[in-house]
Each structure stands twice: as structure tokens, then as C-alpha cells.
Amino acid sequence: MKPSENSLTLTRKSFLGLGAAFCLSRAQAVEGVKKKANLRVGLLADIHFDLAKDTSVHFETALRDFDRRKCDAVLICGDLAQNGVEQQLLQVGETWRKVFPGNRRSDGAPIVKLFHYGDHDTGGYAHTKEFFQSGERLMKAYGCSYEEIVASCIRNHRAETWKKAFDEDFAPIIHKTVKGYDFILANFTSGEPGNRGGNNTPGLEDFLKTAKLDPAKPFFFSQHRAFRGTIGEKDIGGQDDGRSTQALSAFPNCLAFCGHLHRNFNDEKMIWQGGFTAIHVPTLRDVYAEPDRENTVPPKARAAQDTRVREMRSILQTPSWQCGVMEVFDDRIVVERRVADTGAELAPAWVIPLEETVRPYTPENRLAVAVRPAFPVDARVTVVTRKGRNRARREHDQVVVTFPPARATATTPRAYDYLVTAEVREKGVWKPLLARAVFSPGCYRPDAEETVPVTCVFAAAELGPASKEDLRFSVVPRDSFGRAGKALQS
Numbered sequence: 001m002k003p004s005e006n007s008l009t010l011t012r013k014s015f016l017g018l019g020a021a022f023c024l025s026r027a028q029a030v031e032g033v034k035k036k037a038n039l040r041v042g043l044l045a046d047i048h049f050d051l052a053k054d055t056s057v058h059f060e061t062a063l064r065d066f067d068r069r070k071c072d073a074v075l076i077c078g079d080l081a082q083n084g085v086e087q088q089l090l091q092v093g094e095t096w097r098k099v100f101p102g103n104r105r106s107d108g109a110p111i112v113k114l115f116h117y118g119d120h121d122t123g124g125y126a127h128t129k130e131f132f133q134s135g136e137r138l139m140k141a142y143g144c145s146y147e148e149i150v151a152s153c154i155r156n157h158r159a160e161t162w163k164k165a166f167d168e169d170f171a172p173i174i175h176k177t178v179k180g181y182d183f184i185l186a187n188f189t190s191g192e193p194g195n196r197g198g199n200n201t202p203g204l205e206d207f208l209k210t211a212k213l214d215p216a217k218p219f220f221f222s223q224h225r226a227f228r229g230t231i232g233e234k235d236i237g238g239q240d241d242g243r244s245t246q247a248l249s250a251f252p253n254c255l256a257f258c259g260h261l262h263r264n265f266n267d268e269k270m271i272w273q274g275g276f277t278a279i280h281v282p283t284l285r286d287v288y289a290e291p292d293r294e295n296t297v298p299p300k301a302r303a304a305q306d307t308r309v310r311e312m313r314s315i316l317q318t319p320s321w322q323c324g325v326m327e328v329f330d331d332r333i334v335v336e337r338r339v340a341d342t343g344a345e346l347a348p349a350w351v352i353p354l355e356e357t358v359r360p361y362t363p364e365n366r367l368a369v370a371v372r373p374a375f376p377v378d379a380r381v382t383v384v385t386r387k388g389r390n391r392a393r394r395e396h397d398q399v400v401v402t403f404p405p406a407r408a409t410a411t412t413p414r415a416y417d418y419l420v421t422a423e424v425r426e427k428g429v430w431k432p433l434l435a436r437a438v439f440s441p442g443c444y445r446p447d448a449e450e451t452v453p454v455t456c457v458f459a460a461a462e463l464g465p466a467s468k469e470d471l472r473f474s475v476v477p478r479d480s481f482g483r484a485g486k487a488l489q490s
Contacts, residue, residue, distance in 0.1 A: 045259025078118020078224030249275025
């Protein structure tokens, strides 16, 4: 992960060697299963602990999975407590001690907490009556008055609550070492000068300069909000103000984690390489699929303009059970994408070579990969008309397009989403009429569990008066960068 002239650009020579280098890295990852990793870390974010929903079972399941994998540490990238109250954070600590008494795994080996606050913990809003009526729900769940809820707000005594929950001292930025590797954990804070909304980590640049980090080894950083200009689609919500990205860009040996976005760990845009490497860690709970699909929700920034009522319900998934496991070797870092409830692989692992010239996850190198998702050879599209209800619960005629999921094969990746285009025939020529993008209902789960057909629903009225013979549908599977595979037609 040392910088070099070739590390940030894709020359003809590096392009030709990229496929071979990446395949070698994947082969090394498989071989690494036989060899002992220098370090193994369980990865979680946004557990949103809420006693009223009994989320302890989800958290405990994940911790026991990490125990089974013999992890040396567990990283949680913020939002430990759903409503920012002490009762919830204390229960996080109790569940940890239940699985790892004395900070020991079941085999007696030590395991390290790498936790930090997120905006739900200390943002000062998650306990209020206005926040999804959480004030009333907390009063009922804990049998106390609203004044007592306010008094238990972590924001008012974040250091004392942290000590009580986790038996360790609190600091805005924490530096820990696990088996010789450095971890820098930035707690979410807000209200300081220049940081009223919590969109940066005050003092991070100076902290990194004085942390005495070994430039020959990777080190790990974690904050809650996303690093601006790195992961996700352009202008993705939930980003910080960019100062973390600027500070970390001076450290090509940094692998930086964040949470907050609740995005699907199947999304290949959730890893990015530039001046450093950034990864979004998934939530055990509510996954928010990328907006602008018929079965997701519009982005808040465009809510006033995007007022069309969707024909399909959102596929918000609770719980998702998504988690990760990072293994650090001498020559590479492997980030496994898994589900905690079964331990199954959610998507192929990301392999990050620690060679100065091989950076497979830069935007340029990701877009150079030509393999597209593909439907099975026997796949067919079916179209039916029915009476149905849209999200406003209004019943009308709907046209339902159904097709099988494009699952992974030995040569093609799993589809990220699907673009369904209605075409109308005019004077013998097929012309695009209307397009909708959808996610598979099983997109949050491992590929092997993709057994349910995918549907895309149109309002019959929006397709116009064309006859059945003059209307057809084209479906293309796409990867997370929007690159389309071969189309199916009805």
C-alpha cells in the first residue's frame, strides 16, 4: 500500500496485468484459508441497539459467529444505541460480556473491542419525541417519564456512559493496537467549533501526524459517516465534509472504515481506493437499498421533485444480518462479505494487495473490468395484467413483468439490479416508452438463496393505449456500476 507512480492510474501495462494480478490475489485469498492470518477482525456497523425490538439476539448471533471464526477484535463503526440513551448502550456491553466474558473468546484467547460512537449515540436527537415518536416508545419500553429519558441521553455524559458500558476510558479519538496493528477510532462528536453537525473529526490531522504509525505496515481508521468523494454513487448522502478524506489521503497504507449509510454489502461501490482505501461496513439491521429504483425510496434531496407514487413497496430489509470479517496477511488484506445468521458468504471477498503497484479498487481499475452479469440460458420474461395497489394503496390495473434472477456463475458475476424497459411498436419500429429499475427481493442475502423470481410493476395507465401485440418489455441485468449484460425480451 505504498504510493507509486502507477498506483493511482491505469496504464496500458497495468491494465493488461490487472486481470492476472487480481486472479492471483483471489487465489492467494483461497490459499490464505490454509495459512494463519496475522490478524482477524469482525466487522459490524449500525447495530442500533433497541431493547424494545430485542436486538440483543442479532448482536449476540454476530458475536458468536466472530467467536467461531476466532477473531482477534470486533470493530463496530458507530450507532450502537438506536435512540442515544444509556440503557441501550449498557445492554450492548452486557451482550458483549455474555459472549466474551473478561474480553476472552470461548477458547480463552483475548478479543479486543474496537467500538466508537455514531450520530444515533451522541447526535442529541435520536431520543426525542419528534424522532419517529421514539420518546413515547422509550417511555413505554423502560417504564419511565420523558424527563428521565432526557436525563439518560448519552450526549449529556458520553464519557461516563462509555466507561459504564465498556469498562474503558472514553476519548474523542482512540488509538489501540491489536497484534501489532494500529487502529484509530474516531467517535462521533458534534457541537464543537466548526463541527456543529458532526460532519468532521476535530483534530484528526494532528492526531495522525503524532500517532507514530509504521509506514511499512497497514493501519486502520474508523469513523461513522462516509468519507466524502469515495464510496458509493456520486453525491451519495451521509458523507462527512471531506476533511477526513483529505487527512487520510496522505496515508496510502490506511484502510478506513465507515458505517452510517446502511447500504447493501453486495454493492461493489462500497469499496474505493485512491489516496487510501475506504470500505463501508454493513448494518445488521435496516439495509437501505440505493434509491431511484421502483422498489426503493427516492432520495430525500429530490423528494419535492420526485412525487410519483411507486407501484411497488420498498424492499427495506430488517434484519439483514450482514457483517464482515477482515483477515490481514503479510501481502494482502482480505475482507469477507458474509451474513451472521448462517455464516454464509454474501458476496466474493475483496482482496486488497499490499503491493505498491496493484490497486484493483480504484475507480479507473473497477471500470476496466469487462465481465457483466448474465441471465441463465433458459431464462424467460412473462407479462401479466392484474388489479393491484400502489404505495398510496390506490387500486388500479397493473402490468407485472417477471423474470429469474441473474445469479453468479463461474464466469459471470451476480446482478446488482435490473433495468426493465417498456417498448412500443410504431410503424414497425420498436421504440423505448418507459423504463424502471428494480432490485431483486433476495439482493440482501447470499446468492444461493436467490430463489424468488424478480418482478417489476408498471401502472397500466402509464403504458398508454398500445395493444398487447404492440407492447413488449426488455430486461437487462446490471452490475453496481450500471454496466448492462445481455437483454431478455418478452
